Amino acid sequence: ETGVTQSPTHLIKTRGQQVTLRCSSQSGHNTVSWYQQALGQGPQFIFQYYREEENGRGNFPPRFSGLQFPNYSSELNVNALELDDSALYLCASSLGTGGRETQYFGPGTRLLVL
Amino acid sequence: GIQVEQSPPDLILQEGANSTLRCNFSDSVNNLQWFHQNPWGQLINLFYIPSGTKQNGRLSATTVATERYSLLYISSSQTTDSGVYFCAVERLAGGGADGLTFGKGTHLIIQP
Numbered sequence A: 001e002t003g004v005t006q007s008p009t010h011l012i013k014t015r016g017q018q019v020t021l022r023c024s025s026q027s028g029h030n031t032v033s034w035y036q037q038a039l040g041q042g043p044q045f046i047f048q049y050y051r052e053e054e055n056g057r058g059n060f061p062p063r064f065s066g067l068q069f070p071n072y073s074s075e076l077n078v079n080a081l082e083l084d085d086s087a088l089y090l091c092a093s094s095l096g097t098g099g100r101e102t103q104y105f106g107p108g109t110r111l112l113v114l
Numbered sequence B: 001g002i003q004v005e006q007s008p009p010d011l012i013l014q015e016g017a018n019s020t021l022r023c024n025f026s027d028s029v030n031n032l033q034w035f036h037q038n039p040w041g042q043l044i045n046l047f048y049i050p051s052g053t054k055q056n057g058r059l060s061a062t063t064v065a066t067e068r069y070s071l072l073y074i075s076s077s078q079t080t081d082s083g084v085y086f087c088a089v090e091r092l093a094g095g096g097a098d099g100l101t102f103g104k105g106t107h108l109i110i111q112p
Helices: none
Strands: A005-007 A010-013 A019-024 A031-037 A044-050 A053-057 A064-068 A074-078 A087-094 A109-113 B004-007 B010-014 B019-025 B031-037 B043-048 B052-056 B059-064 B069-074 B083-090 B106-111
Touching: A005 A087, A010 A019, A019 A087, A019 A109, A031 A074, A044 A064, A074 A087, B004 B083, B010 B019, B019 B031, B019 B083, B019 B106, B031 B069, B043 B052, B043 B059, B069 B083
Parallel strands: A010 A109, B010 B106
Antiparallel strands: A005 A019, A019 A074, A031 A044, A031 A087, A044 A053, A064 A074, A087 A109, B004 B019, B019 B069, B031 B043, B031 B083, B052 B059, B059 B069, B083 B106
16 A cells, blocks of 8 residues: 555546546655556656645646645646547655655546546 | 556466566666556566566566666466556656656566
8 A cells, every 4th residue: 555545446438528636645745747658668758736726747738737735735637538538547645846746546446438 | 758668568478387587778767667467457466666676476676777677477377467568767857747658568478
């Protein structure tokens, strides 16, 4: 158990809809990173939030957006869903940012877009 | 961006065997982590090892940062060791986080 929780566990949406995924970080951690894992691939970095500000972003379009709240929990929002957005979405929490921190992952949300 | 290559892509062993998984990376890193992903998708932290050697029970890992590779050793394999093993790295952030870059993983199957 990493102490990182995600909700919901599974989700089915249709193309064009919008979705919000949620993540609660491990106690004491102030940084949350989001990753997308397509079937058979390694996770890919979407973005990171540190102290409620976006602190880095991978190669994902603007329809992927996020928020971090004062309690350091976070949301990932995806607009105008496409079939290729079907994936396992993972969040990870860490203490601080800078590239040296151990990241602890939640159990993930499986999103299916039909 | 940084490239991460893992080998072998697939490995099938009998229970009790030993194995070595390799991770090569293309640039200097400040974070290297090994993970085991279970069948339900949970990424389980095995080691944080940007350099040096660590051991935890039947598992050990070594990273030679100057030569840009890391090795994960599994001894006396058990069926519960089955799953996908990922190596992930991150460079020191300058103007913002790069996040972890993952390899494609090694799919390990331990047969009874």
